[in-house]
Structure formats: C-alpha cells, structure tokens
Amino acid sequence: MIEIKVPTVGESISEVTLLKWTKKDGEYVERDEVIAELESEKATFEVNAEQAGVLKTVAKEGDTIEIGGVLANIDETAAKPAGDGAAKAAEQPAAAPAEAPAPAAAAAEAKAVGKGIIEMKVPTVGESISEVTILKWVKKAGDLVSRDEVIAELESEKATFELNAEEAGQLEPVGNEGDVIKIGDVIAKINTDVAVPAGGAKAAEAKPAAAPAAQPAKTTAAAPASDVKATPVASAIIADKKVNPADITPSGFGGKIVKQDVLEALNNPGKKAFAGQELGSRNTRVEKMSNLRKTISRRLVESKNTTAMLTTFNEVDMTRIMEVRKIYKDKFKEQHGVNLGFMSFFSKACAIALSEWPAVNAYIDGDQLVYHDYADISIAVSTPRGLTVPVIRNVESLSMAGIEKKVIELAGKARDNKLTMDELQGGTFTITNGGVFGSLLSTPIINLPQSAILGMHKIQERPMAINGQVVIRPMMYIALSYDHRIIDGRESVSFLVRVKELLENPELLLIGKDPVKSLLEL
Template sequence: MSILEMKVPSPGESITEVEIATWLVKDGDYVEKDQAIAEVDSDKATLELPAEASGIITLKAEEGDAVAVGQVVCLIDTGAAKPSGSAPAAEAPKAEEKKEEVKAAPAAASAPAATYATGSASPAAKKILDEKSIDAASVQGTGKDGRVTKEDALNATPSMGTPTGGPRGTERKKMSMLRRKVAERLVEAKNTTAMLTTFNEVNLTEVNKIRAEFKDAFKAKHNASLGFMSFFTKAVTRALQLYPDVNSMIDGQEQIKFDFADISIAVSGPKGLMVPVVRNAELLSFRGVEAEIKRLATRARDGQITVDEMTGGTFTITNGGVFGSMLSTPIINPPQSGILGMHNIIERPVAVDGQVVIAPMMYIALSYDHRIIDGRESVGFLVAVKEALENPMELLMNNDPKKALEL
C-alpha cells in the first residue's frame, strides 16, 4: 500500500489558513490525478483543490473546518485499483451544501390562545375575521353578552402571538471565509477612512453612437464585445493621470502615489463579489481592456480566479447598473482611496444647447478618502470622467475611432 498525504497548498502570499467549503468527492471514492476534489475558501478567493495522484481517497477534514496551509486534509491510496464500472472523474457530483433549518413551533402548541369573549361572533363579524385569519375567541366582544360585532371585527388586528397558518421556517448557515473577509473589509473601510461621495451625470449619446457604428466590426475582428467598460476604464485612466491623488493610498503617515493604473473591476461570481485587477490599464487599447475583462470575468465565474489576480489594484470601478441600480454610494476598497460607481442608463429629458432632448443618461458616483483627496481633486476627477465619456471621439480616440479600435 502506498499512501500519499495531500496537504493544503499556499494560495498566495500572507495567507496562512483556508476553509474547506465543499468536498466534491466522498470518503472512499476513487479519484483521478488532477481531478477537483474540494473547494477551499481563503479570505480572498474560492479555489479548487486538485488530486495530486490517482487512488482511493480518505478525507481528514470536514466541510467548514479551518485548516492551516501545509496541513494534511486527505490521504490517497495510490496503490488501489480503479473499481470497474466507476463513473468518469468529471462526472463526480458536488457535495450538497449543508444547511441547518430551524422551524418555529406555532404559539398555540406551547400555550392556548386567551379567550376574551363570552359570546359568539355575528355572521358579518365572522366573515371579516375569517378573511383576516383571526380567531374570534381572541377578540374582545363589545356586544350583548360579549358578542363580537362587525365593528369589533373591523378593528381587530392579528397579534404577534397568533398563528396565521403561513410558513415560519428559518435557515442558518455559516458564511464562507471569503464572505466573512469581505464583511470585515467593508466595516474597516467605513470605520477607518473619511469616506465621502460626490456625484455627477453623464450623457452617453456619443458612446452609444460609436458602439452602434463599430460594435459588429469590433466583434468580428477581436471576438469580443465593444461594451461600456472599455470606455469607462479608458476615461478613468485618463482622469487618474490628470488627478494623481485619486490614484494613491495612505501607508501610515505617508502617501503612496502610483504612476500606473491597476484597475480593480468588481464582478459577480458564484461565490459572491470578486474584484479582479486589470494591470497597467493605462497602456491597454479598447481591445486590450475588453479582452482582459472578459478573461478575468470568465475565470471568476468558473471559480478559477487566483489570489494574485485580485490583489494590488490602485483604483476600483463597480457597475451596479447591471442589476438596475439608479444611484448608490460605493464603499472604498481598502487600501485604495477611490472607487467609481456606474449605474443604469435611463432615457430622460435633458437640456442640450438650449433644447430639450431625450438622452441616455447615467448617474456616476465617486467615493473617496477625504484624508488624502480634497474636494477639488475628487470633483475634478469625476468631471474629467464625464468629459471623456461625452466627447470620446476626441478625448479617448484622438478623432480616429478605427485606429483606436484597431479595425
């Protein structure tokens, strides 16, 4: 018998502990080399743990256990023969997420309802009480001999202790390590920064014209969509060069400024919000931005994103508009000092050159750390983003859209 001890690999620098989120195999299963056998949560990402060899597996940790990097989590008997008729490794089902359900018992099971009336309800009162799902015995009647009148029924309201027959179940489950870390960071950002938000609105008419004219050719040549994110990313990197304080962070009593723009893009993954980083976005073309965002979003969706791909950003863009948000105050992603919030696009009347026209409008928001960024820089930055998006041909494409889009 040859036994291989599988230990938790380091998912990234400074990470010393992970949590077993889900075992994808059962104790005693035969696994193939490189087959995903578990999903593990770090405080930055959810990663798959592949089998280091083929054989029969013995699990040494439970789902939800916190295990140190380097700790043995399972054994693989590499000398075991593969059982005949076993399903291919790729078909191994994921273990179902364990849930603890707590159901509240109806109040009547522990104590009988108090009876106030010595008489019965009138037919009209009974009809009203039935519609409200209220027991007539729980209503104080004001009629003769305690009879519940129509007026009593109209004024009656269900008490908190009166069962109404509806579902009253609750569900409790442990938050993943990633979600707990996100929660900690959000509270930290609110408690340790002097966060302030400034707002503006953008007329996206010109962006829409460019997308309508060139999106098909762009898709055909680059196999990527010409979306809004490339325009916003290019507008942000331009504004960061004009207002470098927004592209900086505090370290103790020092301010660190960056001459590059690593843009964190908030995306929604299967395990919640993830923020992969587009490196040196200021050097990328429209095609480069779209291709990199597509690559990172796909890896986040498929659970393949790495810790290194989500660390080190200097500024963040988040798009709540894809979920229908009209306006929000995004929370800074520490240790960064600024985050731009995009929102949904609504056609509404606006004044353009003295005329009222219908235009595709979006509210944009910049949350920033007022300890390091003053009002002039924050407002100027947001105005620069607005200017670039309302005049993209000149400010983002140097009046040559075909060249800018590499068509």
C-alpha cells in the same frame, strides 16, 4: 408557432451575438433542450427551447441581435418523429459490447502507482492566509481518482479554489464539508496501491446501467436554494427581477426551473409562501458565515471606520458612446473577436483622468503618500459566494480590445472560482457597476488600501434640457467615493468632471489619431 427571443442578460447589455446553433433548422427539439449559444459583452450563455416542436431558425451564426429580438420559431403543433426515442435506445445495446472490454483485458490495463497511502495537505494560498474552509467534496470517500483530478473546493478569506489529486488511487477524505482546516494540515489521503484503469477514474465508474427502478411521483416543491437548477433564460429573469428561487415551482425536466415558472411566480406573488414556509410562520434558520463573507464584512467596516469617506456625483449622457458602439460594433468584433462594451470606455476614461489627478490613484501608508504612475484598475465582480475585485494591470497601456478581453477573462474566472491571488491584489483604483442589477444611484465603499472608487449605474432615459429644448437622452449617474484625507474636493470633483467629459466625447480618447482607424486599433 412560438417565438424564441433573446432574453434580458443585464441592464447595460443591449445586444448579443449568436455563436452557434446546437440544433439545426427543421430539427425536432424537446422542451428545455439547448438550441443555441449566445455571447454578450460579458459572458456566453445557452438558450433553451421553451416548448417541444420543430425548430425554425431566424438568425444566422455570427449575427448580432438586439435584446428581445427573435432568434427562432418553434412549431409546437408538429408531431414528434416516429421512432425517434426508439432509435436512440436501440443504439445503446449495440454500442455496449464494443465499449466494455473483456475482464481479462480490463485487468491487464489496470495499473497502480504503488506508493502506498499518501497524505494531501492544504496548500499555501497567500502570505496572510492561515486557514481554509472545505466548501464541497467533488469526490467522495472510496472514489477512484486520477492524478490532477479535482477532488474538492476550498475557500479562503479572499477567494475559492479547487484541490487536485496529487496521485491516482482511492480517495479517503479527512475533513468534512464546512470544516475549517489550517494551512499545511492533512485534508485527504490517497491509497495509490488501488488500481485505476488506464482510461482513468471515469472509466472505472462506467458500469452497466441497473434495471430502472420505479419512478417516484413528480414533486412540485421548489428545489433548495443551494441546488437550484434553471434554464439560462429563467436564470436571467430571476437575477433581473430578484425572485427568490424558493418561491418558484419548477416544471421543467429533472426539476429544472423554466421561463414560464418564473413568470408564474411573478404574476402570482404570495401564492407560494416565503422561503417555502407556510404563510404566517415565524421560522428562523442559522447559517455559518463563510470566510469570504467574513473578510468582506471586516474590510467594509474597516473602510468605513478608517477613511474620511465622502461621495460626489455627476451624470453622463451616454448618447455618443451608444452611437459609437452601434457604428463600430461589427468591425470591432470582426477584428478583435470581442464585443465593444461600456467597460472599456469607462476604464480608458478613468486611466486618463487618473494620470491628470494622481491623488485619486494614490493611497496612505502610515504617514506617507504612495503615488502610482500606472493605472491598475480593480473591476468589482459579483459571484454567488460574494464580491471579488480582480485587477486589470496597466489599463493606460491596454487597447480597448485588450480591456474587453481581460474583463471577459477575469469575470469568467470569478464565476468559476479560478482567480489566483495575484489577480486579486494590487489594484490602485476600482470601478463597480451596480447598473447591471438595476441600481440607479449608490454610494460605493472604498476598496482598501485604495483611496477612491467609481460607481457606474443603470442607463435611464430622462428628459434633458439641451440648447433650450427638452429632449430624451440615455443618462447614467456616476458616483466617486473618495478618502478626503488624501483627495480634496477640487480633485475629486475635477476627476469626475473629466471622466464625464471623456465619456460624452469619446473622440477625446483618440486625440491626434484617425477616429475610425484608432477605435479599431485601440
């Protein structure tokens, strides 16, 4: 019997909620098969079976479980039910005749737009953006596409986005992956005279399965970094331990990296050569810098060179916030449908402090100072293609539940490359959380044209002197980088001290209100 435990999903995340069991208690599951869906305060993710066997669930749907807590057990000694695979295989031939329409019927359902060949041009994605890069063709030359179906992924200097087919028909790409194309240039053509079945392009792709070819010998080479496939548990460990996927030999179904593969790589460093090369080799490789990475590089250098940047530090005792979250997490989740995370406390504290120290919420425009009577806080989100900073508008007016919902929404859009230009522009202050990657202390760089940025870090238990006694407390270093041209030392230090005070005494966020009722309503 093996235990399936809640994996580590981030340094600052201590618990998750069981959303759904995708496999039932007593059901036989295969290795790497998805058995449950979990939700943390930042995202949802799947849990896979670590071994094949009979599932014995421990937690119930809706339960909140600590990281490392047992979700289920799997009896790997249990035999696979006889005829399980044969029964599924038998279902396919029986269903095929019903699903495959007669040739005459299929022809009757086929339809064409009949507009001839239309040209698709690169759309306008922002006032200052003049070109984009083709990241990937989702559909290939000659594929049938339905109207509004995603055909390509493009990248501008600020974000990535999808390109949808303007009409149904046969696709004829004009550019290649990696090409840089000007706004307004032709990127593809669609022959609308080619019939697309009424069921859509996907129906046209559904063809009888060909006779299976001889299976190639299983390879033990690691998948290329761009094609890495891993289970959610393995992905979390890879991100947490900073393991190079190229150093891992996958053993899961279809070449997928599983938890044991990552642990094997960690326990045997150097067994596989760096980046898949032989030990002692001196190979180099050159990759084209993406528009997004070029923009990040340019703006970081610009920020360092054009601001009088200085960083001040403090530390926060997270005891009270962690107690509040533990007491009210269930009621908060029940009432609002989201977890009570750290970001809502930090955002609220910063919004209050910004109102008291307006210079921290301002920026320099030529020879003028622009102040803001609202707090539009940018939240730094790391994505596979680079750093993005979507904006939460009017944080001072949002409830804590509203902040948490917005954080989840923007983080999800960032991961899926769905952020709009409006969601990436106009912030007045930025919060970045290096603690999710394990950072204990850092000096964040100002996000222009803003004048200040707050850095959160890893929560670390440390011995502290409290009332003459040494006690262990969960501490977090916080850092404020600021432009000394507009923010004086007194203002920066006072701002950070105020944030510390609000975080260590979260009831101050509820002055004049009933704490229990107010926290649930915030």
